[in-house]
Amino acid sequence: MLKYVTYYRVSTKKQGDSGLGLDAQKRDIQLYLENYSGTPYKVLAEFIEVDSGANSDRKELNEAIRLAKTEGAVLLVAKLDRLSRKVSFVANLMDDKGLNLKVAQMPNADKFQLHIYAALAEQEREFISKRTKAAMLEARERAKKEGRPHNQGGLRGSTAKANQARRDQADSFASKLKGLLTPMVKNQMSLEAIANALNTSGHKTAQGKDFKPMTVSRLIKRLNIEAP
Secondary structure, three states: OEEEEEEEEEEEHHHHHHHHHHHHHHHHHHHHHHHHOOOOOEEEEEEEOOOOOOOOOOOHHHHHHHHHHHOOOOOEEEOOHHOOOHHHHHHHHHHHOOOEEEEEEEOOOOOOHHHHHHHHHHHHHHHHHHHHHHHHHHHOOOOOOOOOOOHHHHHHHHHHHHHHHHHHHHHHHHHHHHHHHHHHHHHOOOHHHHHHHHHOOOOOOOOOOOOOOHHHHHHHHOOOOOOO
């Protein structure tokens, strides 16, 4: 019989209390167990943690790993970033010969592939962070060159330019996803399904966060993509 230890993580207590994020993780893991697991199987225990993915020393995760190794069970998570957002931490788990790890949203990925996905996701987050900082710096420098506003009209003008810079940045980000979004919209995929597809493929929002159905809806409207 296949044995599993499931691990769930949410970043804030509010998410944990409301089920936001947690319900989606449980759904994905159940889909994996029903469609990709060998049978029969048994879930030995589930661990739920409220903590940041940047923290590598998490009590529930450590206990889940210990139990999985002791029982010869598979440690099953919904998404790779539920383990950690640090590629170094994920790499250490991959190198652990005594740990069998599976990710529900990437059911057929082996340890090597998961390592690559983690590295690509970390690079994308770093690039998005740098791009956002560069855009903010550019907007500040532009405002300095135009001088400090001395009246309300000048203040409105400066604010309008900053808002335009943000809109331009959002348009640039959206345009890079148009090639991915268009066929999914044309195939009449739901907003939730599109968000899951983007997240599974390692894409992040301009703020470096996971996609949500509302985020996808805004992107589709910005790009003026129409379903058939």
